[in-house]
Amino acid sequence: MNSNQMAGGVRKAPENFVRGGDVGTVFAEARAGRRTFIRNAFAAAAAGAAAGTAIAQNARNVGEGDPNILELPAHSKGLGQPVAVEGYGKPSKYEANVQRRQSPGLTQTRQASVSFAPLQSLFGIVTPSGLHFERHHQGWWDIDPSRHRLMINGMVKTNKVFTMDELMRLPSVSRFHFIECGANTGMEWGNVAVPTVQYTHGMISCSEFTGVPLITLLEMAGADLKKARFILAEGADGSSMTRTIPVELITSGEVLVAYGQNGEMLRPEQGYPLRLVVPGVQGVSWVKYLRRIEVGDQPYATKDEAVHYIDLMPDGQHRQYTSIQECKSVVTTPSGGQMLLDKGFYNITGLAWSGRGKVKRVDVSVDGGRNWRTARLEGPVLSKCLTRFNIDWVWDGKPALIQSRAMDDTGYVQPTYQQNRAVRGTRSIYHNNSIQSWALREDGEVVNVQLA
Ligand SMILES: Nc1nc2c(c(=O)[nH]1)N[C@H]1C(S)=C(S)[C@@H](COP(=O)(O)O)O[C@H]1N2
Ligand SMILES: [Mo]
16 A cells, blocks of 8 residues: 555544554554655655755655556545535544543543643644543533523622523624643643643643623623622532632623634533633633622632642742733644654644733744744734744754743743742642753654753
């Protein structure tokens, strides 16, 4: 079989060469077929060639006898599949590799658990809803929207209860935002813990959310916005997820009571039929299955705020209410577990974000931070949203250390592990936005490393 044809029912592309227990078969196949694959797919680029020349060499010349171009396949000669009569569309069977997965570094539980988004396989900035990471403290539910209610109470003139129909009649807005769990990259605080970017950074996703600004509902209830300082958001699942949110985020109009995600209703895993969207703030505050908002004048200090998502500082004190996700970035290709098949041209790509605003700049290093080049930011660059960056690179076949460093529009620069540990000590679990390093070995394998 020609190595460019599909094998094993999955697409062979660099971003899918993932090592380890997850898609090990693909990796083994990639290895076995490596020599032919190299010859056919990537022409060797002379060391030191300019990126332009190397790009040109990434396609083969006509006439190598490739049956994929010389012979008409069945799908060019016959009748295709009929249009859908009913049912929901699915990805190609060749993309079966691209899945949410549980981390090899965590205890495998079912309900109080997390599944990670396959960042290495995604393009652009939007996470397909079926690949959105999941974090449930007590499992997910598919709640009947006709029976779901949202109550607004506390420091309000009139307590209000909304049905979904009532909420969906109100003026709505649609906005692109990332959601990142405060525990994302948490396991890496100690040292290298997990092999791939799916597990180091996959507790982030980005969607277009549609809903009603929470301020509209508070005004309808006659909330005392002069005295109010915080709200409490409560979920309808068994975890009784409750979080305190400062009122400034709400009066700015940014916080949404959302029912839409990427053009359709929220997925059950994401809080169907209603969730809070709190742009820039850690995921735990984005309460799913939202059923109650209480308006108050002091933080609620609920159980989740006392034991989870707090930072143990070097002096032994806990830092509470660290809610904003600071500026961070990661190279998604080449990344841990992938395999570069030969020297030559590569598009280094990744994601950057900031809970404080827009990403201003991303620099990329291939020598462990000695030299940096500024990457292209692909539009749109939106506030509190993922930003895609790309940069051309010609690999000379020698070992390399690949890193990205983001800066946001407040001027804040993403710190190194050394800088973060100097402030945070060694016992943190949450809020790790350190610069990630991927080591590219001479044989083309990419592995997760931390620089001293
Ligand atoms: N009701 C409810 N809301 C919740 C949670 C939960 O378990 N129950 N988990 C929180 C946490 S810790 C995170 S990181 C995000 C995860 O959202 P996702 O599952 O849509 O990715 O939802 C938050 N909201
Ligand atoms: Mo979370």
